[in-house]
Amino acid sequence: MKPKTDSSQDLEFWKLRLYVAGQTPKSLTAFSNLKRLCEERLQGRYVLEVIDLIKTPQLAADDQILAIPTLVRKLPVPIRKIIGDLSNTERVLVGLDLQPASDRRTS
Amino acid sequence: MKKQIRKQTPVLPKAPTGIQGLDQLTGGGLPQGRPTLLCGSAGCGKTLIAMEFLVRGATQFGEPGVFMAFEERIEELAQNFASLGHDLNALVAQKKLALDFVRVERSEIEEAGDYDLEGLFIRLGHLIDKIGAKRVVLDTIETLFSGLTNAAILRAELRRLFRWLKDKGVTAIITGERGEATLTRYGLEEYVADCVIMLDHRVSENMSTRRLRIVKYRGSSHGTGEYPFLIDEAGISLLPITSLGLKHPASTERVSSGLPDLDAMMGGRGYYRGSSVLVSGTAGSGKTSLSAHFAAAAAARGERCLWFAFEESANQIARNMRSIGLDLERPVRQGRLRFHAERPTMSGLEMHLVTIHKQVQEVQPQVVIIDPITNFNALGSDLEIKAMLTRLIDYFKQQQITALFTSLNSGGRAEEAPEVGVSSLMDTWLLLRDVESGAERNRVLHLLKSRGMAHSNQVREFLLTDRGVELRNVYLGPSGILLTGSARGALEAQEQAQALVREQEASGRTRALERKRAALEAQIAALRAEYGVEEAELQRGIAQGDARTAMLAGDRIEMGRQRQANVTATRKTRKPN
Numbered sequence: 022m023k024p025k026t027d028s029s030q031d032l033e034f035w036k037l038r039l040y041v042a043g044q045t046p047k048s049l050t051a052f053s054n055l056k057r058l059c060e061e062r063l064q065g066r067y068v069l070e071v072i073d074l075i076k077t078p079q080l081a082a083d084d085q086i087l088a089i090p091t092l093v094r095k096l097p098v099p100i101r102k103i104i105g106d107l108s109n110t111e112r113v114l115v116g117l118d119l120q121p122a123s124d125r126r127t128s
Numbered sequence: 129m130k131k132q133i134r135k136q137t138p139v140l141p142k143a144p145t146g147i148q149g150l151d152q153l154t155g156g157g158l159p160q161g162r163p164t165l166l167c168g169s170a171g172c173g174k175t176l177i178a179m180e181f182l183v184r185g186a187t188q189f190g191e192p193g194v195f196m197a198f199e200e201r202i203e204e205l206a207q208n209f210a211s212l213g214h215d216l217n218a219l220v221a222q223k224k225l226a227l228d229f230v231r232v233e234r235s236e237i238e239e240a241g242d243y244d245l246e247g248l249f250i251r252l253g254h255l256i257d258k259i260g261a262k263r264v265v266l267d268t269i270e271t272l273f274s275g276l277t278n279a280a281i282l283r284a285e286l287r288r289l290f291r292w293l294k295d296k297g298v299t300a301i302i303t304g305e306r307g308e309a310t311l312t313r314y315g316l317e318e319y320v321a322d323c324v325i326m327l328d329h330r331v332s333e334n335m336s337t338r339r340l341r342i343v344k345y346r347g348s349s350h351g352t353g354e355y356p357f358l359i360d361e362a363g364i365s366l367l368p369i370t371s372l373g374l375k376h377p378a379s380t381e382r383v384s385s386g387l388p389d390l391d392a393m394m395g396g397r398g399y400y401r402g403s404s405v406l407v408s409g410t411a412g413s414g415k416t417s418l419s420a421h422f423a424a425a426a427a428a429r430g431e432r433c434l435w436f437a438f439e440e441s442a443n444q445i446a447r448n449m450r451s452i453g454l455d456l457e458r459p460v461r462q463g464r465l466r467f468h469a470e471r472p473t474m475s476g477l478e479m480h481l482v483t484i485h486k487q488v489q490e491v492q493p494q495v496v497i498i499d500p501i502t503n504f505n506a507l508g509s510d511l512e513i514k515a516m517l518t519r520l521i522d523y524f525k526q527q528q529i530t531a532l533f534t535s536l537n538s539g540g541r542a543e544e545a546p547e548v549g550v551s552s553l554m555d556t557w558l559l560l561r562d563v564e565s566g567a568e569r570n571r572v573l574h575l576l577k578s579r580g581m582a583h584s585n586q587v588r589e590f591l592l593t594d595r596g597v598e599l600r601n602v603y604l605g606p607s608g609i610l611l612t613g614s615a616r617g618a619l620e621a622q623e624q625a626q627a628l629v630r631e632q633e634a635s636g637r638t639r640a641l642e643r644k645r646a647a648l649e650a651q652i653a654a655l656r657a658e659y660g661v662e663e664a665e666l667q668r669g670i671a672q673g674d675a676r677t678a679m680l681a682g683d684r685i686e687m688g689r690q691r692q693a694n695v696t697a698t699r700k701t702r703k704p705n
Contacts, residue, residue, distance in 0.1 A: 042246040051241070074247060078254035081247055085231045088276070089246035104276075105241030116238030 035059075035067035036096035042089045043075045047106045051090040054107035062119055092116075140347045143191070143263065143299040146184025147177070149366025153342060153351040158323060163290050163300040165320035167312045168327030173338055173359055174303040175200070176212070177327070178265040180364050181301055183214050185263045186224035191299075193263035194226045194255045198271035202227045212363055226255040232275030239277060245285040249292060256296060264293060264300040273314045290319045311343065322346045328354065337476035340366060356478030358486065365486050376525035378402070378580075383429070383495075383530055386421030389599035390558075393575050393584035399556055400580065401494075402528040404521050406551060408535040409560030413571050414590055415534040416440070417597055418558070419497045420449045420456060422532050427459030431494035434487060435467045438503040442467035453595045466491050472503040477516050480504070484520060488527065496524060500534040501550070517550050555579045560590060563612050570612035572602060589616065 039055060041048035052071065059067050074081050074089070084093050088104035094117055103116035114120070142156035151157050158164045158181070166174050175197075182193030197205055205227060206216045219225035228251060255261065269286070276282055293300045302320055304312030311317045317324055324343040329336060339354040357366040382397035391398040399405055405422075407415045419435070426433040437445060445467065446456045459465035468487050472480065488496065498520075504513050517533075524531040533554070551557055556578040562569045571590040575583050589600040589612045602612060603619045 040247065042250060047242055047244070054241075074250045078250045081251045081254070082228060086247035086251070087230060087232060087245060087272075088237075088243040088248075089250075090243065091247060100236075101238070102236055103238040103240050105239050105243040108241035110240075112238055112240035116240060 033066070033097045035063050035094070036070075037067060038070045038072060038084070038093045038095055040072050040074055040081070040084065040086045040089060040091045040093070043073065045089075048090050050106040050108060051092070054110070054113070055092060058107070058110065058113060094118075142348075143185070144189060145177075145181045146188045147180055147364050147366055149355065149357070150177075150340070150364075153340075153355065153366070154323075154345060155348055155350060158299055158301070159345070159347070160299050161294065161297045162322040163293050163302055163320045164323040164325060165304060165312070165316055166301050166325050166327065167304040167306055167316070169306045169329055172327040172329035173357070173364070174327055175205075175267050176359060177340075177364060178267055178301045178303055179205070179209060179214070179216075182225060182263055182265055183209075183216075183219065186219055191262035192224045192226075192259040193265065194228070194252065194259070194261045194298075195265045195267065196228045196230060196252060196255075197267050198230050198232060199268055200229070202229050205229075212359075214363075223259045226259050226261065228252075228255055230271075232271050234275050234277075237275065243278075243281065245272075245282075245289070248285075249289065253296075256298060262298055264298045266300065266302045268303045268305060270304050270312065270314050270316065286316070286319050337478045339478070356476075356482055358479060358482040365482055376402070376522065377528065379528060384425045385418075386423075386425030387418075387597055387599065389588070390573075390575075393586070393588070393599075394556075394578055395582050397581075399530055399578075401530055402525055403530060403555035403579070404524065404553065405530070405532045405556045405558065406535060406554040407532060407558045407560065408537055408551075410537050410562055413560035413562055414592055414597065415536070415560060416445065416499055417449070417452055417454075417592055418560070419499055419532055419534060420445070420452075420454050421597055423465055423495065423497055424454050424456060424459065426495040426530075427462065427464040431464065432491055433459070433465045433495040433497065434491045434493040435465065435497040435499065436484060436487075437467055437469040437499055438472045439500065441469050445469075451594070452592050452597065466493070473506060477504060477507040477512060480507075481516055481519060485523065488523075488529070493529060496529050496531045498531065498533045500536045502534075502536040514550055514553075518553060521553050551577075565612065566615045568613040568615070570616075572612060573599065589613075 037055070037059070039052060041051070055069065059069060072080055074086065080086075084091070084100075084102075090104070090106060092103040092107065092113075094101040094103075101116055101118065103113055105112075107113050141160040142154065142158065143160040144151050144157035145154075166178060168174050179195060182195055185191040185193050195205070200208070209216050216225060216227065220227060230248065230251070252264065256264065269289075272282055272286075273279065290300075290302075302316060304314070304316045306326075307313040307315070311324060311326060323345045326341045326343050328339045328341065330339065337356050338359065339356050341354045342350045342352070355366055357364055379401040381401040382399065383401050384391050384398040385394070407418050409415050423433045423435055435442075435445075440448070442460070446460070449456050456465060460467070466487075468483075475483070484496075484498075501513075501517060504516070507513070508516070521531065533550070535550070554577075557576040559574045559576050561572050561574065563572050564570075571592070573588050573590040575585075577583075587602050589602050591598040591600060600616070603616050
């Protein structure tokens with residue numbers, strides 16, 4: 022039996038936004054970590070937008086961006102924020118409110 | 129060579145805050161292009177001072193500013209400052225001010241890996257570039273510590289931020305909450321080394337006073353010590369109470385006390401302009417009435433008078449003074465007399481000082497009345513009150529304001545010791561006293577001292593009549609006791625009666641003399657008449673004698689003619705006649 026949340030997650034459309042500032046190592050790491058995770062867990066039902074604040078600084082205030090890199094889950098609501106290079110997958114999953122992969126496999 | 133270098137070294141450039149007292153303290157403002165730490169406990173006015181710095185920078189010094197708030201939303205900020213008379217939205221619309229609210233909510237943020245605060249830098253940099261800001265406020269950046277867990281990253285980023293602000297060349301204020309043992313809870317003072325200002329909000333004797341202290345100011349001299357400041361509808365007023373030194377000018381101009389009799393006691397011309405006058409006395413001895421005369425006289429001269437009433441409302445004073453024939457309402461209507469009435473317990477001692485300064489600056493009076501200073505007693509120790517009054521008197525002297533202070537003496541104390549030991553600060557000291565004798569209490573006035581002028585040493589009786597205050601001569605009774613009131617009246621009457629008797633006696637004597645002279649003159653006249661009679665008789669006798677002689681001579685000539693022979697002989701004998 023699948024948990025209820027999981028089933029809803031499976032159906033929902035995900036909109037993610039990654040804020041970076043130039044091509045820094047941290048940004049690049051964050052991007053590759055995120056890309057990998059999305060392909061694994063949200064294949065086909067997500068949109069990933071990367072915003073470079075060096076080019077569009079005026080966008081920083083709207084999403085209350087402070088730290089770089091910051092991942093914002095715009096959809097599904099509520100909005101959630103994860104900061105850092107996303108190297109700690111467990112924290113990223115908690116942050117995105119996704120079930121860890123291991124739980125999924127056992128269920 | 130070395131000297132030359134020193135000469136060429138430019139003085140530390142400063143960004144004026146526009147907050148008058150603060151600029152005086154810092155010798156011109158905050159260090160330009162450097163960050164300043166403004167720390168203090170909650171509610172002590174950090175945000176307000178910081179915003180005032182930006183608003184005044186934008187409106188008075190042509191320096192746009194960025195306010196980055198970490199605690200208050202922009203709408204809240206705008207509302208809060210609207211109540212203080214600043215229209216932030218208008219300034220934003222004019223691109224003189226940029227506001228940004230940075231929300232840091234730990235529950236909304238998940239940390240997953242390494243990060244930095246470049247986003248904050250970008251936001252701030254964007255706003256600075258957008259309006260060409262010269263000033264920046266970060267209020268309160270320490271919020272980051274509660275929102276983000278990685279303190280190591282935060283500290284490194286803060287260090288970078290302050291360096292970055294310096295590189296940008298903006299004058300920044302960073303606010304910080306006061307910590308237990310440190311100036312700020314997270315040790316921000318470590319990063320901001322140029323200027324640290326501490327605010328304090330202390331409650332003593334149930335009065336709260338906000339104070340400001342410059343903890344450090346690298347490369348500049350500054351006022352040390354704590355300075356009270358006031359937040360009201362006009363913003364912040366800070367009062368630097370550094371010792372002004374005794375450099376105030378001394379005027380030789382005199383101003384009337386409002387009582388010709390009192391003026392007469394001071395060489396006929398009254399107090400010196402810019403001097404301080406103490407009127408001390410027991411309850412109901414007429415201190416306020418004396419003050420009212422002074423105020424009315426100032427208004428009549430066309431001067432402005434500011435009256436701080438700490439016991440009565442303006443209306444009450446006006447009503448009471450009407451009963452002694454003084455109209456204080458007219459000068460109020462004419463704008464020449466301004467009352468500032470409040471209970472002294474309304475605020476702390478320092479706050480009163482600030483309020484008085486503010487009022488004086490606003491009204492620009494020539495005469496100030498403080499009635500009474502003894503009500504400050506509840507607010508501090510004697511030493512504190514004396515220190516406050518010293519500052520106040522120095523300030524008045526600096527402004528060439530003639531100040532009249534009243535002081536209430538309680539019955540039990542020695543009369544020549546006013547409640548507040550300030551008599552040495554005063555130039556003129558009038559002591560009002562009650563004298564009890566003959567089942568009456570009457571008021572007397574002494575001029576205990578008056579610097580720089582000849583003054584009367586007399587004790588005078590002080591009467592409150594429906595035509596105002598009158599001074600009367602005081603009588604000494606037979607045993608040297610001061611006689612006042614009805615005793616004086618009785619003595620006066622007695623003296624009048626005696627005078628009358630003396631007058632009557634004198635006129636009686638005059639009349640007796642008159643009579644005597646008349647009698648004498650009559651006698652003289654009688655004698656003269658007698659003499660006249662005698663003289664007439666004598667004259668008659670003489671005339672008869674002559675006639676006889678002539679007759680005899682005629683007979684002899686006749687006889688000679690008859691005896692011719694004897695003619696020559698007769699002539700011979702007559703020749704020697």
